[in-house]
Amino acid sequence: MRIPPRSILADFLKLGRTSNEVGCGGRAASRARHGIRGVYSGHGLEAAVLNIRSVGCNQLHSMTTWAPFAIGHGYHSDVRAGENTGKERIAVIGSGNWGSVAAKLVATNALSHENIHDEVRMWVFEETLANGEKLTQVINKNKINVKYLPNVNLGVNVVADPNLENTVKDATMLVFCTPHQFVESICKQLQGKVNPNAKAISLIKGMEVKPDGPVMLSKLITKHLGIDCSVLMGANIANEVAMEQFSEATVGYKADTSIAKSWVQAFATPYFHVAAIKDVEGVELCGTLKNVVAIAAGFVDGLGMGNNTKAAIMRIGLKEMIGFSKLLFPTVSDATFFESCGVADLITTCFGGRNRKVAEAYARNGGKRSFDELEAELLGGQKLQGVLTAGEVFQVLKARNWEKKFPLFATVHKIAIGHLPPSTIVDYDNESAQKLHRNPSVGVIG
Ligand SMILES: NC(=O)c1ccc[n+]([C@@H]2O[C@H](COP(=O)([O-])OP(=O)(O)OC[C@H]3O[C@@H](n4cnc5c(N)ncnc54)[C@H](O)[C@@H]3O)[C@@H](O)[C@H]2O)c1
Ligand SMILES: O=P(O)(O)OC[C@H](O)CO
Structure with a gap:
């Protein structure tokens, strides 16, 4: 590089x-x-x-990124092994492709920071492998998640646990990283089981839509568990981070800078640079909405269209991401879209992600094979987020009469459920969208 x-x-x-x-x-x-x-x-x-x-080392509100270093703020007691070490204890909830990499990152830092307990417990949705062994047993024996992240050592201090309650017992830092469709049921199982002083972070790209509107997952976690929840999003294809290739990520936090620093300390490594910004909703919506644009990019690839078309789709997609985010949360900052969680994640996902890959296959097959079928065939148990998210976004568009403002988002959903052919990804009426997309101050005509 x-x-x-x-x-x-x-x-x-x-x-x-x-x-x-x-x-x-x-x-x-x-x-x-x-x-x-x-x-x-x-x-x-x-x-x-x-x-x-x-x-500006001592000036908060002046730096973009900071690196792991010990931070002296109130740690909770650690009593798992009858000890009271005063150290943070990290638990990872989820063990898929990215969940396993998250465990690897925090496990590295747990060993190198004195204020974090060495052991990182990782909740595994238990399954039996083809050879009859349990996934947790294999992970604990070899320190490798053979199903979701083969050939990568997670670290000697990662312990796989099939028991959700036991995983979070005594944890003071909870890292949520499961596909978004499972989060609410996990939170319900965890109610009353987590340390009330713990803090959470969500690495999950997705949202829920309730009768009274969309709910970001960080909010859902806070609502169910009563604890603070930050987010970490970025241009982070898991397999590349697992190989320790240089990447960046963005932590979005609510208000407490000491919490943001704790999360940066837990995740940042020399190859994984982490910046923190006070814009939870903006960071989380970037990670969520880029998956819808990635599905559109996959359609373009599957239709055999070129780079110009893909760039156009990505540009329109980015505009819709910004417009949608700001309509939902007027506090979302423009600057957020220029962090790793924004345009960088959009680029990497539209070129190298799983959403793109499965959408390409969908378009190549003329929409005749379902996303569920292609996901199972191409991803070996890993889960797509973009198709579900397109459906969730569409519910919001319908409920708020915004369909015309976001034609790309709406079209992705209609193609994904088979109501439109994949070719319509470049064939939608974007007349009203142009009002949103074009900034009169730069004098765009036509
Ligand atoms: N993989 C990446 O490159 C990457 C990078 C950044 C963010 N993310 C995000 O991280 C989140 C988690 O994705 P991932 O890649 O770690 O997972 P994954 O798609 O690789 O794996 C699916 C996971 O879901 C689990 N699972 C299956 N059924 C379940 C159920 N009923 N209840 C609970 N868990 C169940 C499986 O055991 C497995 O751990 C997603 O929101 C994704 O968008 C992924
Ligand atoms: O493989 P995808 O499409 O789920 O994207 C993975 C990550 O979100 C990229 O940052």
Whole structure:
């Protein structure tokens, strides 16, 4: 990868920073403490990042990203093994492709940070493998999730647990990472079972729609469990992060910067850079809505259309993501769409994601084979989020009479349920959409 010269990167970081971002430096110090050797150690990028961070290390609301370092705020007691260590204890709820990578990331940091208990418990939706063994037993024996993340060592300190209640027992930091359709039932099972002082983070890209409107999953988690819930989204194809290829992610937090710092500390590594911004809804909607655009991108690929068409679909999709997010939550910041959770995730998903892949197969088959059938055939048990999300978004469009404002979203849903042929992905009436898409201040005509 080509690293930008120091001055260009510094300018970029400055430009990208907004008043709702927080952060603090300390990567080099942290690495020195924990013996972590950064992938860019001694390189211009590292120097530039440190240079920028050093300006405002103690000034919240001035930094984009900060690295893992010990943070002295009230930790809850750790009593799992009869000990009272005063350390954070992390549990991961979910063990699919990304859930397993999340466990690997936090397990690395659990070992290298003194304020986090070494053991990371990971809840596994138990299943029996073809050889008759239980998935949890195989994970605990080899430290590899052979079904959802083969060939990747999760870490000696990851313990797979089929018991949801036991997984969260005594945990002070709960990482939610299951396909979004299972979250509500998991939360109901966890009611009254989690430490009331725990904090949660959702890595789940999706939302629920209730009779009185859409509900983001972070809110659903808070509603059911009564605990704070941040989100982590980004351009993060799990298999690439698992191979420790350089990636970025965005934490969206509500208000408490110490909570945001705890999550950054739990996830950030030298190859996984994490920025935190005070825009939970914006970050979560980026991760949720890009999956709908990825389905559209897959249709374009399956129809044999070229890069220009895909770029056009992505541009329109991004506009609809921004418009929809801001209509739902006027507080959503424009700057959020320029973080990893926004345009970067849109790009990676539209080129390399599972939603794109299955949608391509759907269009190639002329819509004659269902998404369920193709998902089972192509993903080996992994789950698509985009088709369900397109349906959920469509419910909102119908309920609020917004269908004409979001023709791409509406068309994706209609194609996915077989009401329109895949070719209509570039054949919708976007007259009213143009009012939303075009910014009069830049003088676009036609
Ligand atoms: N995979 C990625 O590259 C990636 C990256 C970033 C975010 N995400 C998001 O992470 C979330 C989780 O995705 P993933 O990739 O970890 O999962 P996955 O799609 O790889 O795996 C599906 C998981 O669902 C579990 N499951 C199946 N039936 C279940 C049930 N009834 N109840 C509970 N669990 C059940 C399976 O055991 C498995 O762990 C999704 O919202 C996804 O959008 C994924
Ligand atoms: O493989 P997808 O389409 O579920 O996308 C994976 C991630 O969300 C990419 O960041």
